Amino acid sequence: MSEINNLTFPKTLFYSNDHEWLKLNEDNTLSVGITDYAQDQLGDIVFVELPEVGKILNKGDELCTVESVKSVSEIYIPVSCEVISVNTNLEDKPELINKNPYDKGWLALVKMKDKSELDALLRKDQYMNMLKGI
Amino acid sequence: MRFFPHTEKDIAHMLENIGIDSVDRLFDQIPPETKIKDELNSTKSIDEFSLIKHFKELAGKNTVSDNHSTSFLGAGSYNHFVPEIVPFLSSRSEFTTSYTPYQPEISQGTLQSIYEYQTLICRLFEMEVANASIYDGASSLAEAILMATRITKKNRIAISATVHPLYRLVINTYLTPLECEIIELPSLQDGTINISKIENDKDLAALIVQSPNFFGCIEDLAMVNQTAKEHESLSINVFTEPMAYGLINSPGSQGADITCGEGQSFGLPLSFGGPYLGIFATKQKYVRNMPGRLVGKTVDKAGKPGFVLTLATREQHIRREKATSNICTNNNLCALIASIYLASLGGNGLQTLAKLNYDKSEYLKSALKKAGLKIPFVTPTFNEFVVDMGKNSKEKYNELLSKNIVAGLPLEKYYPEMENCYLMNVTEVISKKEMDRFVDEVAL
Numbered sequence: 001m002s003e004i005n006n007l008t009f010p011k012t013l014f015y016s017n018d019h020e021w022l023k024l025n026e027d028n029t030l031s032v033g034i035t036d037y038a039q040d041q042l043g044d045i046v047f048v049e050l051p052e053v054g055k056i057l058n059k060g061d062e063l064c065t066v067e068s069v070k071s072v073s074e075i076y077i078p079v080s081c082e083v084i085s086v087n088t089n090l091e092d093k094p095e096l097i098n099k100n101p102y103d104k105g106w107l108a109l110v111k112m113k114d115k116s117e118l119d120a121l122l123r124k125d126q127y128m129n130m131l132k133g134i
Numbered sequence: 135m136r137f138f139p140h141t142e143k144d145i146a147h148m149l150e151n152i153g154i155d156s157v158d159r160l161f162d163q164i165p166p167e168t169k170i171k172d173e174l175n176s177t178k179s180i181d182e183f184s185l186i187k188h189f190k191e192l193a194g195k196n197t198v199s200d201n202h203s204t205s206f207l208g209a210g211s212y213n214h215f216v217p218e219i220v221p222f223l224s225s226r227s228e229f230t231t232s233y234t235p236y237q238p239e240i241s242q243g244t245l246q247s248i249y250e251y252q253t254l255i256c257r258l259f260e261m262e263v264a265n266a267s268i269y270d271g272a273s274s275l276a277e278a279i280l281m282a283t284r285i286t287k288k289n290r291i292a293i294s295a296t297v298h299p300l301y302r303l304v305i306n307t308y309l310t311p312l313e314c315e316i317i318e319l320p321s322l323q324d325g326t327i328n329i330s331k332i333e334n335d336k337d338l339a340a341l342i343v344q345s346p347n348f349f350g351c352i353e354d355l356a357m358v359n360q361t362a363k364e365h366e367s368l369s370i371n372v373f374t375e376p377m378a379y380g381l382i383n384s385p386g387s388q389g390a391d392i393t394c395g396e397g398q399s400f401g402l403p404l405s406f407g408g409p410y411l412g413i414f415a416t417k418q419k420y421v422r423n424m425p426g427r428l429v430g431k432t433v434d435k436a437g438k439p440g441f442v443l444t445l446a447t448r449e450q451h452i453r454r455e456k457a458t459s460n461i462c463t464n465n466n467l468c469a470l471i472a473s474i475y476l477a478s479l480g481g482n483g484l485q486t487l488a489k490l491n492y493d494k495s496e497y498l499k500s501a502l503k504k505a506g507l508k509i510p511f512v513t514p515t516f517n518e519f520v521v522d523m524g525k526n527s528k529e530k531y532n533e534l535l536s537k538n539i540v541a542g543l544p545l546e547k548y549y550p551e552m553e554n555c556y557l558m559n560v561t562e563v564i565s566k567k568e569m570d571r572f573v574d575e576v577a578l
Contacts, residue, residue, distance in 0.1 A: 067447050072447045
């Protein structure tokens with residue numbers, strides 16, 4: 001596993017305590033994935049059970065499951081939303097999450113109910129401080 | 135693995151913790167009249183030799199006890215010959231403890247035997263993936279249905295009345311608490327599934343057919359599996375006599391989504407109903423929803439081939455309440471026996487043996503017909519078929535019992551309308567002489 005300083009956390013993203021990242025797109029949709037730290041902790045990801053498109057989720061609901069060689073982890077969505085599309089490339093290439101967690105390894109695209117829920121999320125420095133236990 | 139029993143102190147501590155004064159209190163729910171109050175009525179002590187003699191005498195009271203009896207009983211448990219190599223190899227000390235091989239570094243032999251079992255099952259049933267086995271045929275079917283409800287996210291199933299009646303009881307036990315609706319499809323006049331009774335809906339999680347079915351009849355699996363597909367449901371092909379697949383088209387070749395059933399025929403003794411072997415196989419795309427464990431072949435750090443438990447992340451010891459199923463073990467010794475048995479038959483042995491079963495049972499069937507008895511179902515059968523023994527069948531059955539002949543399974547108990555019908559099984563161990571004698575006895 002890598003040192004936290006060697007991991008990447010883009011400044012433009014929002015982060016959750018459960019190690020998901022969220023990216024606010026121009027059309028107000030949100031891309032969701034897991035952070036570099038999360039993929040590093042999980043190890044080789046071998047399977048992703050993606051959510052159904054159209055699924056309505058409340059803040060804290062299970063979005064999907066990510067299976068690595070070591071464990072199966074539930075990914076919880078930190079905002080209330082509707083799933084509008086999912087990254088079907090992950091069905092055959094789940095390792096995209098390990099290789100490129102913020103780009104090709106995205107999990108789902110969602111439409112938020114209430115944009116103000118983003119205010120409760122962490123930004124890069126806060127998230128890194130949390131990881132370092134500061 | 136070391137075993138640590140509870141000490142008196144442990145027990146006292148636990149009882150105190152849950153607030154009761156004796157272990158017996160844990161059994162309060164059992165009606166007192168069913169509990170034994172006095173000591174058992176048995177001799178206080180007896181020497182080993184006399185004890186063995188005593189039990190042999192008791193065993194001798196069974197109709198099917200020695201070479202002087204003929205049994206045509208099948209119905210889910212089949213009396214096949216087991217070559218000596220099977221118990222010889224399977225009772226080797228290396229296999230004595232076939233406990234869960236969690237540590238591949240010390241369990242390569244056990245893991246390889248499971249891998250080979252899975253491979254044999256995949257090849258015989260022409261399925262893509264087989265698990266390391268489940269408890270028995272009935273629990274295997276119940277797990278298959280649970281799997282279908284997980285995949286389809288529906289909770290209605292349609293099952294043929296020609297599936298083993300005891301399997302259907304087990305399914306009820308599994309499914310009743312889950313509020314899963316079970317639709318029973320009646321059988322046709324020819325003893326096969328009546329799929330026209332499925333309502334034209336898309337709510338079905340699974341369509342279940344057994345072949346050869348409980349009456350021994352070979353079902354049209356391709357047709358049933360196609361019907362399942364049209365209803366957007368999974369097709370489950372269950373079996374009690376896998377030896378049939380030495381001769382007839384495999385479930386995989388007929389489009390089954392899941393095939394499951396009993397593997398006792400492959401080298402396991404009848405032994406009063408168990409332990410038996412639950413066979414389970416499916417398609418690769420459903421592997422993550424498959425119950426049970428799976429052994430995979432891989433390479434180690436140095437690139438050498440090896441075997442490991444794979445997809446263990448679906449299992450209870452890792453996923454707890456989110457596990458794929460509650461099955462967290464397998465009948466390893468029974469699976470090992472089946473592998474040795476199948477391997478000992480050689481390349482075409484299963485086919486030859488299946489043909490022998492078929493030919494012998496056809497011989498008896500036609501001899502009974504000639505002797506004036508009715509064979510109610512015209513559908514082709516494998517090594518088991520139904521015969522109508524006429525009005526005085528019950529007297530005849532008992533008379534034959536007194537002559538050490540078991541004239542099959544009386545079907546009235548399971549199918550009240552089949553009053554004088556008996557399910558007859560003929561395997562390779564039944565001789566022509568025995569069949570001729572039986573025909574002479576029952577001829578009208």
